[in-house]
Amino acid sequence: MSDKLKxxxxxxxxxxxxxxxxxxDVVQLVGFVIGDEEYxxxxxxxxxxxxxxxxxxxxQVPKYVIGVFNMRGAVxxxxxxxxxxxxxxxxxxxxxxxxVMRDGDDVAGFVIDRLTMAIRIKKSNIGPxxxxxxxxxxxxxxxxxxxxxxxxxLKVKKLLQRDF
Amino acid sequence: MDEFQEILQDxxxxxxxxxxxxxxxxxxxxxRPDDLELLNRIFRVAHTVKGASSFLNFDVLTHLTHHMEDVxxxxxxxxxxxxxxxxxxxxxxIDLMKALLSTIRDTSSDDGIDVSGCVARLxxxxxxxxxxxxxxxxxxxxAEDELMETMEDETLEAVCESEPDYENMDADExxxxxxxxxxxxxxxxxxxxxxxxxxxxxxxxKVQEDEEDEEEYHTVSKAPVVITPARKPASLGNDEQESDxxxxxxxxxxxxxVEQTIRVDVKRLDHLMNLIGELVLAKNRLIKINxxxxxxxxxxxxxxxxxxxxxxxxIVTTDLQIAVMKTRMLPIGKVFNKFPRMIRDLGRELNKKxxxxxxxxxxxxxxxxxxxxxxxxxxxxxxxxxxxxEAPHIRAEQGKSETGTIKLKAYNEGNQIVIQIDDDGxxxxxxxxxxxxxxxxxxxxxxxxxxxxxxAFGLIFKPGFSTAAVVxxxxxxxxxxxxxxxxxxxxxxxxxxxxxxxxxxxxKLKIPLTLAIIQALLVGVQEEHYAIPLASVLETVRxxxxxxxxxxxxxxxxxxxxxxxxxxxxxIFEVERILDSSEYAxxxxxxxxxxxxxxxVDTLVGQEEIVIKSLGEFLKGINGIAGATIRGDGGVxxxxxxxxxxxxxxxxxxxxxxxTKSDVALLTREKSKASDYxxxxxxxxxxxxxxxxxxxxxxxxxxxxxGDGQEALSILKQGDYNFDAMLVDIEMPRxxxxxxxxxxxxxxRYKNMPLIAVTxxxxxxxxMRGVESGMVEYITKPYSADYLMSVVQRNINFKSxxxx
Numbered sequence: 001m002s003d004k005l006k007x008x009x010x011x012x013x014x015x016x017x018x019x020x021x022x023x024x025d026v027v028q029l030v031g032f033v034i035g036d037e038e039y040x041x042x043x044x045x046x047x048x049x050x051x052x053x054x055x056x057x058x059x060q061v062p063k064y065v066i067g068v069f070n071m072r073g074a075v076x077x078x079x080x081x082x083x084x085x086x087x088x089x090x091x092x093x094x095x096x097x098x099x100v101m102r103d104g105d106d107v108a109g110f111v112i113d114r115l116t117m118a119i120r121i122k123k124s125n126i127g128p129x130x131x132x133x134x135x136x137x138x139x140x141x142x143x144x145x146x147x148x149x150x151x152x153x154l155k156v157k158k159l160l161q162r163d164f
Numbered sequence: 165m166d167e168f169q170e171i172l173q174d175x176x177x178x179x180x181x182x183x184x185x186x187x188x189x190x191x192x193x194x195x196r197p198d199d200l201e202l203l204n205r206i207f208r209v210a211h212t213v214k215g216a217s218s219f220l221n222f223d224v225l226t227h228l229t230h231h232m233e234d235v236x237x238x239x240x241x242x243x244x245x246x247x248x249x250x251x252x253x254x255x256x257x258i259d260l261m262k263a264l265l266s267t268i269r270d271t272s273s274d275d276g277i278d279v280s281g282c283v284a285r286l287x288x289x290x291x292x293x294x295x296x297x298x299x300x301x302x303x304x305x306x307a308e309d310e311l312m313e314t315m316e317d318e319t320l321e322a323v324c325e326s327e328p329d330y331e332n333m334d335a336d337e338x339x340x341x342x343x344x345x346x347x348x349x350x351x352x353x354x355x356x357x358x359x360x361x362x363x364x365x366x367x368x369x370k371v372q373e374d375e376e377d378e379e380e381y382h383t384v385s386k387a388p389v390v391i392t393p394a395r396k397p398a399s400l401g402n403d404e405q406e407s408d409x410x411x412x413x414x415x416x417x418x419x420x421x422v423e424q425t426i427r428v429d430v431k432r433l434d435h436l437m438n439l440i441g442e443l444v445l446a447k448n449r450l451i452k453i454n455x456x457x458x459x460x461x462x463x464x465x466x467x468x469x470x471x472x473x474x475x476x477x478x479i480v481t482t483d484l485q486i487a488v489m490k491t492r493m494l495p496i497g498k499v500f501n502k503f504p505r506m507i508r509d510l511g512r513e514l515n516k517k518x519x520x521x522x523x524x525x526x527x528x529x530x531x532x533x534x535x536x537x538x539x540x541x542x543x544x545x546x547x548x549x550x551x552x553x554e555a556p557h558i559r560a561e562q563g564k565s566e567t568g569t570i571k572l573k574a575y576n577e578g579n580q581i582v583i584q585i586d587d588d589g590x591x592x593x594x595x596x597x598x599x600x601x602x603x604x605x606x607x608x609x610x611x612x613x614x615x616x617x618x619x620a621f622g623l624i625f626k627p628g629f630s631t632a633a634v635v636x637x638x639x640x641x642x643x644x645x646x647x648x649x650x651x652x653x654x655x656x657x658x659x660x661x662x663x664x665x666x667x668x669x670x671x672k673l674k675i676p677l678t679l680a681i682i683q684a685l686l687v688g689v690q691e692e693h694y695a696i697p698l699a700s701v702l703e704t705v706r707x708x709x710x711x712x713x714x715x716x717x718x719x720x721x722x723x724x725x726x727x728x729x730x731x732x733x734x735x736i737f738e739v740e741r742i743l744d745s746s747e748y749a750x751x752x753x754x755x756x757x758x759x760x761x762x763x764x765v766d767t768l769v770g771q772e773e774i775v776i777k778s779l780g781e782f783l784k785g786i787n788g789i790a791g792a793t794i795r796g797d798g799g800v801x802x803x804x805x806x807x808x809x810x811x812x813x814x815x816x817x818x819x820x821x822x823x824t825k826s827d828v829a830l831l832t833r834e835k836s837k838a839s840d841y842x843x844x845x846x847x848x849x850x851x852x853x854x855x856x857x858x859x860x861x862x863x864x865x866x867x868x869x870x871g872d873g874q875e876a877l878s879i880l881k882q883g884d885y886n887f888d889a890m891l892v893d894i895e896m897p898r899x900x901x902x903x904x905x906x907x908x909x910x911x912x913r914y915k916n917m918p919l920i921a922v923t924x925x926x927x928x929x930x931x932m933r934g935v936e937s938g939m940v941e942y943i944t945k946p947y948s949a950d951y952l953m954s955v956v957q958r959n960i961n962f963k964s965x966x967x968x
Contacts, residue, residue, distance in 0.1 A: 056800040057692065058779075059737035060786050068779060068792055070800045073442050075777045075792040106781055162782050 025123055029144065031116035031151060032099065035087045038151050040119060040144060045156040047100040047107065049115065052092045062164050069109060071100065078109045079159075106160040121146065126153065168220075169272075175216045176269050177427075182209045183262055184498070187505040190258065194251050194508065203240040210236055213261065222274040225264045231286040232257045238290055248512070253285045255505070430531065433492050440485050441775040444681060445794050447481045448772065450474055452796035485681060494534045496574045496583070497525030502538075503545060503572060510549040517556050517567040518549055524574035529581050533675060536655045537583070540648040544585050544671055545570065547645065552589030552669055562666065564588065580699070583673040592663035594620040601629060618758030621661040625649040653807050656682070656697065658756055682776060684793070686769035686801065687752060689733045690740065693801050695774055695793055696763070700806040702755040704768060708748050712764075721751065721762060728753065730762040731813040733804075736788055754806050761810050772796075776803060788812055838864030838966040842885045843956060845869050846876040846904065847893040847922070852945075856891055856922065859949035860956060864966065873899025877907055880914060887917055888960040892939070894923040894930070905937035918959040922947070 029040035030049075048071075055069040055078050064083035068075050078098065083089055095114035100107060121144045129140040139158040144151040186209050193202045214229035235254065238244035246254075260282050264274050454474045458467060500522050511518040529537075553559075553568030560566050571586040597620050598612040606626045607615075623629060627646040652659055657675035676682065676699060684695040685704070705723065712719050712730060719730040730751065733739070751762040774793035779786065790805035843865055847853045853869050860867060868885055870876035873896055880887070890908075894901035901921060908914050920941040921934045931942050941955055956962070 054799060056792070056802060058783060058786065058802065059739075059788065061783065065783070068783065068800050068802075070794045070798055073445065073794060075779060075794070075800055077780060077782045108780075108782055160782065 026120050027123055027126065027144075029119045029121060029151070029153065030099075031119050032097070032112040033114050033116060034081045034085060034112055038116060038149065040151045040153050041099075041101060041156050041159075042153075043118060045101050045103060047102045050098045050100065050109075052096050052098055052111070065164075066111070069098075071109070074107070076100065076107055076109050078111065080111045082111070082113070101156050101160060103157045103160050106157075108160050110159065119144070119146075119151065121151075172220060172268075172272065175220060176265060179213050179216070179265050182212060183258070183265070184501055185209075186258060188501050190251065190255060191504040191508045193246060194248065197239075197246040198242075200240065203236065207233065207236040207240050213265075217274075222264070222268060224274045224277065224279055225261070225268070228257060228260055228264065228279040228283060231283045231290070232261070234290045235286050244289070250289045252512075253282070253289050255509075257282050257286055428491075433488075433531075436488055437492065440481075440488050441681065441777075443481050444485060444773060444775050445796075447478055448796040449798070450477060489530065489677070490528075492531050493528035494531050495525060496527050496529050496534060496581070499534055499538045499541060500525045500572060500574075503541075506542070506545065507549065507570065510546065514549060515555065516549065516553050518553055519567050519569045521569060521571045522573075523571070527574040527576060527581060529675065530677060533655050536651055537657075537673070537675065540651045540673070541572075541583070541585070543645060543648045545572070548585060548587040548589065548669065552587040552591075554590050577674070580674045580676055583675065584670060585673075586668060586670045588668040591665040591667055591669050592621055592624070592661070593665050597621070597623045601626065604629065616758065618661070621663055622758060624661075625659070656699065658700075660758075682774060684772055684774045684803065685752065686772055687733065687750070687763075687765040688767035688769050689737070689765050692737075692739055693769060693795075693799075694733065694737070694765075695772070695801050695803045696752060696754070697790075697803065697806060698771065700754050700756055702753040702760070705751050705753065706748055707751055712749075719764075723751075723753065723762070726760075728760060728762040729813070730764055731809075732764040736809060736812050754810065756806055756810055759810055761813055763809070774801075774803070838962075839866050841865040841888050841960050841962060843867055843960065844876060844879065844885075844887050844890045846871075846873065846890060846896070846901070848872050848896040849893075852893065852922075856952065859952045863953060863957070863962065865956075865960075865962075872896045873901065873904035873907075876904055880908065880911065887914070889918045889920060889956060891920050891922050891956070894921055894925055894934070901939075902933055902937045905934075905939055909938045920955060920959060922952075 028043040030043050030046055031038055031040045033039070050071075053069065055067040057067045058065060058077075064080050065077060066080045066083075067078050069078050070076075080089065090113065092111070097112055097115055098109040099112055100109045125145045126142045127145065128142055129138055130143070139155050141153045141155040144153050186206060189202050189206050193199065193206065196202065210229050210232045214226055214233055217225040217229065232254065235244065235250070239246055244250070257279075260277065260279055264277055264279075267277060268274050451474060454470060457470065461467060503522070504520055507518050507520040510516075548570050553570070554562070554564075556566040559568065569588050571584070573584040573586070575582055575584075594615075594617050598607070598615060601607045601623045602609065602612055606623065606629060624645045625648065629645070649659060652673055652675070655675055657673055660672040660674065661669065662672075663669040683698040685698050685701050686693055686695050688694075707721060711721050713721065715727075719732075720727050721730055722728075728751075749764050749766065750768050751764055752768075754761045754763055772795075774795075776791045777793055778784070779789065779792055788805050788808045790803045790808075792800050792802050795801050841863075843860065845853050845856050845867060846869075847856070848871055857867055857869070866885070868879065868887075870879055876890070876892075877899070879885070892901040892904060896904075899907075901923070905919050908917070908919065918940045919938055920943060921939040922943045922945065923930070924945040926944050934942050941959065943952065943955060
């Protein structure tokens with residue numbers, strides 16, 4: 001490889017890492033409500049957000065796994081976050097959405113009460129999860145502070161992990 | 165470097181293919197040690213690997229193959245007779261060669277395996293059998309051999325002394341060098357040959373082809389001249405052609421014929437198969453839409469055109485599916501090939517004489533299945549050798565031939581492949597099997613008594629079962645056959661055993677052609693659908709409820725001569741029984757090997773071709789569910805795992821009983837205060853509802869109102885309340901009181917709920933209809949508040965202490 005080419009590549013990679021550090025400051029999240037709380041997950045882990053449609057019940061699973069549904073030919077599990085978070089089930093309404101999240105090869109749909117908005121939040125404004133809910137077992141990644149409220153940021157990896 | 169990798173890949177692929185054939189050839193060789201063609205074939209493998217490996221600088225491999233080649237070369241020149249002990253050494257060296265190749269594949273280097281011991285033994289064989297120094301010179305005869313040798317020598321030299329020399333040469337120079345060395349060697353050999361030729365002529369008197377010219381001699385001389393003359397003409401043509409081919413091919417890639425094939429990455433085929441799966445789903449959907457359209461636009465002219473297109477798409481899709489399936493097919497010989505060697509080793513190890521007969525090795529199976537069945541077959545054959553075939557002296561005593569025979573057979577049977585393993589050993593003794601299982605606590609005494617022969621044979625697949633009195637290192641650790649069953653069931657296959665004491669055992673593995681797309685029977689239970697693989701469905705029967713008997717807490721029915729145990733699919737899959745099923749039910753008779761089970765379903769939907777989809781990492785391993793499929797309407801239907809269901813059915817009965825109890829408990833839940841009682845008032849007149857409410861309010865019970873039958877029904881369905889009774893008006897819009905009562909009675913949960921008719925209809929026939937539809941009380945308007953209150957109190961078992 002010629003030295004010139006190496007230089008160019010080096011420059012490019014430098015630029016890229018600069019870009020990275022630049023965007024690193026801000027995290028983009030999608031916020032949603034379950035019960036009375038607002039939660040958020042990183043926008044990049046969301047494959048799509050869809051309106052509710054019919055699903056098929058699956059036997060012998062915990063209550064919060066309400067079934068599977070067909071997303072363009074792939075069979076995807078559907079998880080009710082209300083039930084998972086210990087809230088009473090609620091009828092789906094106009095605002096109910098399925099959020100399809102992905103982490104590597106793991107994909108699942110999650111039922112949420114309603115969407116709020118896409119949020120840009122500075123990394124410095126994200127605090128760690130409270131001590132009572134930290135460690136490997138928690139699904140809480142951190143707490144995002146905003147002017148008038150705080151948002152619980154969830155670990156997508158943990159949500160997609162089978163725990164039964 | 166990339167180029168090197170590419171060459172290395174080619175080398176490995178080629179070598180592994182060669183070796184696969186080698187095992188079988190070697191074992192055959194032992195029975196026919198003087199088969200020249202075989203010997204040549206084996207020699208060529210060692211030779212090719214040696215040549216290529218030296219070219220690629222794999223010194224250890226070269227070293228080993230070089231010595232192997234020596235021994236084999238002697239053998240094919242008739243200077244060495246292959247005895248079983250020599251064969252052991254050769255086989256050992258082949259194993260080492262395999263190990264080396266695997267190491268090379270994994271690490272791109274052949275370090276770390278010690279071959280010196282084996283090389284020494286090979287040398288000993290070569291020396292022991294060799295008698296003449298002259299014959300050692302005979303090694304290089306063929307032109308193609310020469311070239312290989314030259315190159316090998318060259319590279320060896322290069323490795324030893326002057327590697328950089330060749331590294332630094334450019335292609336032309338190397339070619340020139342090779343050319344030079346080649347010519348030199350050819351000249352030398354020619355001289356040698358001529359010399360030897362005359363020697364041989366003198367030594368061997370009975371050679372018929374004395375007068376061969378130089379050219380012909382060149383091709384034939386590969387065969388030792390000492391071999392019986394009668395044989396020679398037969399092998400002549402063959403040899404000639406082979407060496408011609410060989411000469412035509414390039415030295416680095418020696419192939420006997422150019423095949424019209426290309427290598428394709430399996431991933432691409434898998435992807436293609438997935439796409440076909442999607443297409444099949446789309447086709448199913450298209451057919452469904454076509455049916456709908458046909459219904460709606462009956463008689464329209466465009467329908468015919470649509471029909472044609474749909475059927476063409478349907479046919480082409482099916483053909484395409486078959487075509488792609490075929491590209492994934494491999495001959496089962498790939499698996500069978502390793503068995504002759506295995507049988508030979510086992511035979512020597514166990515001191516038994518065993519012969520293996522293979523047929524149908526060209527039968528084709530899906531690649532993924534071929535990979536899965538290798539291990540189970542190994543286990544079965546090991547078992548046959550170890551437990552099935554008796555020791556020679558016992559066989560002789562029983563009047564059987566001393567050599568036991570194992571037959572391995574593969575053939576197509578409908579949509580399945582059958583692999584049959586027969587042995588003529590001692591067979592399975594059912595009494596012994598039962599006793600063993602009892603001792604190990606695998607079955608109970610009662611189970612043992614009721615067991616059919618087939619079921620008893622099935623015991624050998626139980627985890628923890630081993631029939632061998634002595635545990636050998638061949639088999640008998642009690643894990644083998646258990647694994648066999650699991651692996652075969654993993655590919656949706658079934659095992660069928662037949663055996664006769666003293667005569668032998670026959671095992672049939674029935675395996676589906678492909679894993680991805682299957683025929684299924686779709687059944688309905690309540691509002692859910694399930695797909696059952698059609699291969700496990702024996703038949704379906706419609707029965708009326710009173711044909712179901714209960715024996716020891718289990719449902720059974722009489723099916724012709726047999727008693728069939730039954731299980732409701734709803735009990736297995738925890739389906740909520742919202743609707744009370746009708747008088748008739750359908751029983752799907754599932755068969756798996758010897759065991760049968762009747763699965764009660766509410767409806768039969770039909771037969772459909774389904775594409776199996778995995779439920780993914782998150783939901784894998786759900787008991788009773790094998791996967792899911794997407795239906796024509798886009799919905800997901802779960803596929804029943806018949807094997808698991810059979811097992812679950814044994815436990816599910818008990819839990820179902822518990823379930824119903826808890827249901828009852830739910831309904832008659834202890835009431836601790838007046839408001840725990842809930843009564844629904846159904847009337848279309850607001851005034852009437854208010855009157856009733858006013859009359860009942862003093863009781864303090866919870867009251868829910870509904871404006872008509874439909875509304876009442878949907879409130880019931882929501883299940884927000886647990887109703888203790890209902891007051892129902894008869895004349896209502898949308899759904900009247902009678903229909904409402906009939907509907908309510910369909911729900912298990914509310915079957916016993918008291919329905920009280922409150923109406924102005926006083927006719928006798930009206931009362932009769934009320935009773936028919938399930939009303940327990942009939943209150944005619946107008947009524948006194950006290951009367952209404954007392955009727956309600958009576959029907960909901962209102963406890964008087966709650967009265968204020």
